[in-house]
Amino acid sequence: MRYEALSDLYYLPNFITENEENFIFDKVNSAPKPKWVQLLNRRLQNWGGNPTKNGMILEPIPTWLQIFMDRIDQLDAFNDGQIKTNHVLVNEYLPGQGIMPHEDGPMFYPTIATISCGSGTVLKFERKPIQDCDTEDANDLPQNVSLYLERRSLVLVKGHLYRNYLHSIEELKSDRISTEICNLSSLDYQDGDRIDRDTRLSLTIRHALKVCKLKLRLGR
Numbered sequence: 180m181r182y183e184a185l186s187d188l189y190y191l192p193n194f195i196t197e198n199e200e201n202f203i204f205d206k207v208n209s210a211p212k213p214k215w216v217q218l219l220n221r222r223l224q225n226w227g228g229n230p231t232k233n234g235m236i237l238e239p240i241p242t243w244l245q246i247f248m249d250r251i252d253q254l255d256a257f258n259d260g261q262i263k264t265n266h267v268l269v270n271e272y273l274p275g276q277g278i279m280p281h282e283d284g285p286m287f288y289p290t291i292a293t294i295s296c297g298s299g300t301v302l303k304f305e306r307k308p309i310q311d312c313d314t315e316d317a318n319d320l321p322q323n324v325s326l327y328l329e330r331r332s333l334v335l336v337k338g339h340l341y342r343n344y345l346h347s348i349e350e351l352k353s354d355r356i357s358t359e360i361c362n363l364s365s366l367d368y369q370d371g372d373r374i375d376r377d378t379r380l381s382l383t384i385r386h387a388l389k390v391c392k393l394k395l396r397l398g399r
């Protein structure tokens with residue numbers, strides 16, 4: 180579903196099946212322990228390489244993950260299909276964990292595809308201060324945008340919502356559905372519902388713009 184008022188946001192419920200959701204949990208949880216990066220309020224896995232300002236050295240993507248990236252690529256969301264996704268960040272949130280307001284920034288093509296597994300959550304967007312926005316019409320952009328990401332859903336974020344907003348997940352154990360939630364009409368929930376969080380895995384699938392292939396010189 181596309182939100183006309185926010186042409187930069189697409190929300191698709193049931194993008195993956197329950198079997199695929201379980202499959203993702205199995206694969207993520209069977210990754211080697213050093214693959215996890217433990218942060219203060221969540222842990223994550225980086226697949227495809229470590230994006231830095233100087234570029235990302237491409238690392239092979241496992242087939243199980245490539246399946247989902249291919250499915251995103253087929254949606255032609257990234258520059259009408261001209262650009263293929265090359266990076267996946269897996270975030271794990273326990274109930275009560277979240278992510279501070281941030282932007283994904285210029286290292287990535289300005290489109291984010293996120294698959295949610297295991298739990299829903301509210302994802303919040305807040306517009307940057309007018310002077311930090313890259314458009315004359317920033318005043319016409321809503322100040323706050325919230326959406327509820329159901330488990331197994333896909334959300335695509337691009338354009339203004341990528342460039343001129345910060346996004347965050349509050350550190351809560353449950354989420355309250357209200358009319359502020361812009362995708363309310365496509366949810367199985369109603370205004371006033373409170374939904375407990377469970378462990379959530381999100382796959383954030385993007386295209387890192389600057390990549391380099393590491394040339395290994397073996398022998399002489």
Ligand SMILES: O=C(O)CCC(=O)C(=O)O
Nearest residue numbers: 268270278283293381383
């Ligand atoms: O878990 C999510 O849906 C958001 C993750 C995110 O914003 C990020 O990793 O940059």
Ligand SMILES: [Fe+2]
Nearest residue numbers: 281282283346
């Ligand atoms: Fe982000």
